Amino acid sequence: MPGKRDETRPAYEMRKERIACVVMLILCIPIFVIYISFFSQAFFVDGKPSLSNFRFLYETIVMGQYTVPAMGPAFRNTVLFTAVVTVTEVIISCMAGYALSRMQFTGRSVLQKMLLLLRLFPGVLLLISILYVLMYIKLLNTLAGVVLVAIALRLPGSTFIIRNFFNDIPKDLENSALVDGCNRLTAFFQVIIHLVKPGIASISMFSFMSAWSNYLLFNTLILSGRTPVMATYLRTLSLNDQMIADYGVFSAMALIYMLPVLVFFVISQKSLMKGGFSGGKGI
């Protein structure tokens, strides 16, 4: 590990590291300044420190002629949506990834090729016909419909990642579980699943992040505006002149919205960095 060589590293290398740190710090300062200036507006009203921008948490607030609807339902929907999508996506992709990696069956190589293809195919381009499919099965404008689409569009990517983790487990480990009297199902849940924990962590992280911040699916597949989530709720507010005249309330709301992401980010930053190619797919 590079970090452990510190004592033995020559002075010229340490000097270069210091210069690099200064350059990086200067380049990172704009990000800090912008984010801090934006979010600090949440804590000021008319230039004085105040928490009254956070009043929306417990009461309906009126800004000029505009009444801001309570955030509760949107927040609840977002939590529900994210939880269901993340858990279901992880379970389904683990099952599929395991079968593709470990089992012998008719059509295996066709499915392997299909997975490679689907992983790269941008599902966003299919939204128009997905809308039609949802309408046909009467799930348009419902949270359940968006849940299905959100899972389906991410499934090939997650399955691909978790399949690679399964591929890396030595076959002997599983065989010994099978010899010891496990059947496929118990071997899967008692032995194998524990060996791919890093893979599960990685896909659930990306799934959480994308579900929590997803805007596009709600915008295109929920036309009635009756099932608000945080993303569409904040978007509606940001299009309102009264709100935008003063960013205080908006940045307070944005802060609440971002808090779970930030917590998750700090916890999982290390594994995010090892996440490799998995984070690249839009939705």
Place this chain on the structure above:
Amino acid sequence: MRKNNAQAYLFLSPFLILVTLLYILPAILTVVMAFTGLDSSFEWEFEGIKNFRRVFRDPNTPKIIINTIIYVATCISVTMVVDLFFAIMTTHFIKTESTASFFKGVLMIPMITPAVVYSVLWIWLLSSNSGGFLNKIFMGITGSQTPVNWIANYPMQVVIIAKIMTSIAFGTINFSSAIKAIPENQFKAARVDGAKEWEIVKSIIIPNLRFHILFIALWETLGLLTDYTTILLITDGGPGIASEVWALSAYHKAFISAKYGYGAAISLLLIAVVLVFMIAISMVSAHMERREADAR
């Protein structure tokens, strides 16, 4: 090994059902829909290639194609250079793990910011009145008395910069782990020969990363061609069609004007381009896997 179809398909069934229903079926429907005049009344009327003829006759089409090319080309070239720079800085020069992680963490902030918040951040930063963040700085430095309407005057530049900021982290982290995988003796040999840092970057790091660079460039291009959320939220393609790109125009035709058939035709044309990139990515990643297997 014995085949056990029932068990395997039991494990695969949820995956297959969802993917068939919401991936494969929509893909087929998009192709069919592109040849119909499907609109908000949802009647399937086949019109042959009328939609495609309309796309090419639309006076806006050349402008949208040029926008798309400028958007993708600028984003991709700047992103790749910036990614390499940050990866080399945080891996080759900054070897203290915790410091490097800190800087990489900062670079990830725009990526993890939800798109809806991220777009408002830009709209706030560039707001057209004299109290706007950038306008205050701009008027302070130049002494100018008139605030600039940044988003209206420079829509393409704004969406390009905003998009680049969100994509830096992904490439940087990938390149960074690729640099870590370069055998240390290559660097040692270069130092013994008295190589300068720039020569080490040019003749060791970049050649070792060439397939990673190719892979990320293709992958990001695919994303830039198809993911229009950033533009949708910041400028919505405007003013006029000044920042409209191909994928966003399909969205506008289908979801704003309810011309689903027309939107599907625009999507289908983009899918044809996307397929070329998909083939290229598969070839590069197959090549990388072979190289890795050889190295073992």
